[in-house]
Amino acid sequence: MxxxxxxxxxxxxxxxxxxITAITxxxxxxxxxxxxxxxxxxxxxxxxxxxxxxxxxxxxxxQNQGRVRVTVGESGTGGGFxxxxxxxxxxxxxxxxxxxxxxETCRAAGVSYVEIPVAFDGLxxxxxxxxxxxxxxxxxxxxxxxxxxxxxxxxxINPAFPDLRLSLFGPGTASxxxxxxxxxxxxxxxxxxxxxxxxxxxxxxxxxxxxNPGGMGYFGLAYYEENxxxxxxxxxxxxxxxxxGPSTETVANGTYQPLSxxxxxxxxxxxxxxxxxxxxxxxxxxxxxxxxxETGYISLPAxxxxxxxxxxxxxxxGTAFGGRNEIGMTxxxxxxxxxxxxxxxxxxx
Amino acid sequence: xxxADVPVRQDLTAxxxxxxxxxxxxxxxxxxxxxxxxxxxxxxxALVSELWVDGGHRINWDFFWSFPSSNPEDAGILSAWVxxxxxxxxxxxxxxxxxxxxxxxxxxxxxxxxxxxxxxIAVNNLAGVPSIIFGLLALGLFVQGLALGQxxxxxxxxxxxxxxxxxxxxxxxAVRSVPQEIRQAALSVGATKWQATQHHVLPYAMPxxxxxxxxxxxxxxxxxxxxxxxxGLTFVAFLPxxxxxxxxxxxxxxxDQLGSPxxxxxxxxxxxxxxxxxxxxxxxxVELAAGQSxxxxxxxxxxxxxxxxxxxxxxxxxxxxxxxxxxxxxQMFNWTSRPEAxxxxxxxxxxxxxxxxxxxxxxxxxxxxxRLRRSIKW
Numbered sequence: 001m002x003x004x005x006x007x008x009x010x011x012x013x014x015x016x017x018x019x020i021t022a023i024t025x026x027x028x029x030x031x032x033x034x035x036x037x038x039x040x041x042x043x044x045x046x047x048x049x050x051x052x053x054x055x056x057x058x059x060x061x062x063q064n065q066g067r068v069r070v071t072v073g074e075s076g077t078g079g080g081f082x083x084x085x086x087x088x089x090x091x092x093x094x095x096x097x098x099x100x101x102x103x104e105t106c107r108a109a110g111v112s113y114v115e116i117p118v119a120f121d122g123l124x125x126x127x128x129x130x131x132x133x134x135x136x137x138x139x140x141x142x143x144x145x146x147x148x149x150x151x152x153x154x155x156x157i158n159p160a161f162p163d164l165r166l167s168l169f170g171p172g173t174a175s176x177x178x179x180x181x182x183x184x185x186x187x188x189x190x191x192x193x194x195x196x197x198x199x200x201x202x203x204x205x206x207x208x209x210x211x212n213p214g215g216m217g218y219f220g221l222a223y224y225e226e227n228x229x230x231x232x233x234x235x236x237x238x239x240x241x242x243x244x245g246p247s248t249e250t251v252a253n254g255t256y257q258p259l260s261x262x263x264x265x266x267x268x269x270x271x272x273x274x275x276x277x278x279x280x281x282x283x284x285x286x287x288x289x290x291x292x293x294e295t296g297y298i299s300l301p302a303x304x305x306x307x308x309x310x311x312x313x314x315x316x317x318g319t320a321f322g323g324r325n326e327i328g329m330t331x332x333x334x335x336x337x338x339x340x341x342x343x344x345x346x347x348x349x
Numbered sequence: 350x351x352x353a354d355v356p357v358r359q360d361l362t363a364x365x366x367x368x369x370x371x372x373x374x375x376x377x378x379x380x381x382x383x384x385x386x387x388x389x390x391x392x393x394x395a396l397v398s399e400l401w402v403d404g405g406h407r408i409n410w411d412f413f414w415s416f417p418s419s420n421p422e423d424a425g426i427l428s429a430w431v432x433x434x435x436x437x438x439x440x441x442x443x444x445x446x447x448x449x450x451x452x453x454x455x456x457x458x459x460x461x462x463x464x465x466x467x468x469x470i471a472v473n474n475l476a477g478v479p480s481i482i483f484g485l486l487a488l489g490l491f492v493q494g495l496a497l498g499q500x501x502x503x504x505x506x507x508x509x510x511x512x513x514x515x516x517x518x519x520x521x522x523a524v525r526s527v528p529q530e531i532r533q534a535a536l537s538v539g540a541t542k543w544q545a546t547q548h549h550v551l552p553y554a555m556p557x558x559x560x561x562x563x564x565x566x567x568x569x570x571x572x573x574x575x576x577x578x579x580x581g582l583t584f585v586a587f588l589p590x591x592x593x594x595x596x597x598x599x600x601x602x603x604x605d606q607l608g609s610p611x612x613x614x615x616x617x618x619x620x621x622x623x624x625x626x627x628x629x630x631x632x633x634x635v636e637l638a639a640g641q642s643x644x645x646x647x648x649x650x651x652x653x654x655x656x657x658x659x660x661x662x663x664x665x666x667x668x669x670x671x672x673x674x675x676x677x678x679x680q681m682f683n684w685t686s687r688p689e690a691x692x693x694x695x696x697x698x699x700x701x702x703x704x705x706x707x708x709x710x711x712x713x714x715x716x717x718x719x720r721l722r723r724s725i726k727w
Contacts, residue, residue: 044580
């Protein structure tokens with residue numbers, strides 16, 4: 001009995017010690033420290049947008065010699081919005097527009113945002129180099145990728161296609177690229193067959209398709225351009241009998257449909273009052289065209305960047321998408337739309 | 350049974366039956382053993398040489414002293430290795446004393462009863478818990494619960510929790526291997542329990558304890574998942590520590606996570622040691638000469654150059670531990686997933702550096718163990 005008591009006493013002491021450590025740690029750095037360090041602009045979100053934000057952050061810090069710091073994380077579009085709507089970041093990178101439930105979270109936390117498309121990306125469907133198929137219709141793509149599809153041979157897609165075992169590769173379900181592709185091809189975001197090889201790392205998809213004669217996969221145009229020698233990119237026929245291949249031109253002029261998508265940054269509207277954040281966002285927008293080209297994306301027309309720079313200056317909050325991931329939007333269409341902060345109210349069209 | 354009944358082998362030089370088979374078994378065991386070793390070793394050599402072929406040419410002075418960059422040729426690991434170093438220092442600071450003390454207590458002092466058994470089982474199980482679970486715990490407890498932010502301190506604490514069981518188990522093993530006679534001898538000449546532990550048990554157990562610590566640290570240095578979960582960043586182009594005469598900016602007063610003042614009405618008197626530009630919250634800009642002071646509202650942004658005392662202050666643990674960070678594995682992870690092949694070369698080079706650090710740590714462990722073993726005389 002005494003020994004048992006001793007044991008209990010020992011355990012209690014250990015717990016108290018841990019608690020004391022935790023308590024003495026509590027008033028420590030984090031908040032007090034943030035005020036001593038340089039002002040840091042915090043960016044998090046999509047890994048698709050990461051290369052652009054990284055280049056902007058790098059250029060901006062070089063320009064002001066480290067007086068303002070910028071950090072960029074890549075916890076994914078969804079993960080980025082979660083932190084953004086908790087007020088933990090100034091800017092959220094996103095490879096799809098903000099969705100209704102994320103708008104709701106942000107609104108509940110009193111976070112409003114300025115939506116700024118920074119570039120276009122062309123989702124590219126790729127096959128093995130030896131595969132003679134050069135184009136597919138969206139309907140054919142849907143027959144392959146829709147939830148529950150059992151197609152496992154190219155011939156089943158179209159009798160004219162070769163007799164090859166089909167193996168599918170794609171991004172993981174947490175990715176904005178996955179959201180966009182499923183919406184564009186299958187008609188419902190996040191609805192896709194599950195027997196494919198998912199990877200958060202697009203290079204794994206490149207590798208998978210490049211080494212698999214019957215392979216098919218999809219990712220952003222930048223990855224195709226770096227691997228043109230190893231893969232074929234399919235031209236996509238939206239249903240009008242005129243297939244269009246992905247390229248800088250076809251994405252920029254809006255003919256590569258429906259797999260062209262804008263990629264965004266969302267800026268906390270209150271944070272835009274701070275001169276450092278405002279300066280950074282202006283730097284980002286005025287250099288976005290160049291950065292897009294350097295990182296493998298397609299720049300928006302110059303007048304679009306001007307309009308978005310103005311919106312940032314005036315802190316015009318809201319999304320032009322109304323909480324839905326719309327497919328095949330052109331910039332002109334986007335610019336003409338009303339901005340909303342709550343889904344449901346003043347839903348466009 | 351008498352001796353005569355035992356059958357006597359007539360010819361002692363004759364080979365006993367089944368000897369060839371037994372020899373065969375014995376030799377083939379050696380062959381299997383060598384094969385198994387070669388497979389393990391071969392894989393390691395193949396991995397390292399592939400990393401070397403891919404990234405060897407990237408390892409130079411600039412690679413260590415450059416920040417990450419969107420231009421793969423300019424990309425370096427400065428913020429990553431400094432981040433890793435500071436995180437590991439923090440980890441060691443918390444994990445070593447806690448782990449060694451717990452291990453000693455559990456082995457030497459704890460009474461044998463159901464509660465200690467439960468604690469033992471719990472500790473052993475903790476050693477096998479996937480690291481992402483520790484990340485989840487840290488996100489809830491340190492980042493959100495205790496509001497410590499996405500800081501080096503939180504990263505260090507998370508990894509400390511992760512390797513605590515490893516250190517505890519190693520310490521216990523080492524303490525248990527000290528012969529009971531040593532303790533009895535010390536106690537019998539009148540030493541207290543603590544004296545016996547301090548002068549005899551602990552020094553003899555030290556080689557094992559040190560090994561445990563270093564295995565734990567080597568594991569911590571390669572962890573990615575829990576750190577990404579608690580908000581480890583990918584692009585960080587500044588260091589949490591600074592030198593004199595560098596651009597230095599800061600906000601006056603307590604601020605929230607996004608850098609906005611918590612109490613906008615608070616005033617503070619500041620004195621600047623170098624010429625400074627003050628941006629007041631109302632939009633006015635004031636220039637201060639070196640040594641001037643002024644009463645300013647909370648939220649004022651100060652742009653100046655760092656003095657010696659600023660630099661020294663930034664090297665203090667309570668200063669850098671609150672900063673945001675990146676670490677080597679996170680940097681590698683990012684580079685492997687970029688479209689440009691040059692980034693994968695940088696990733697391979699970073700991998701080599703990480704491997705070298707791990708080897709160095711393990712080498713240090715072996716050397717320390719050897720030194721400590723030699724000093725043991727019993």
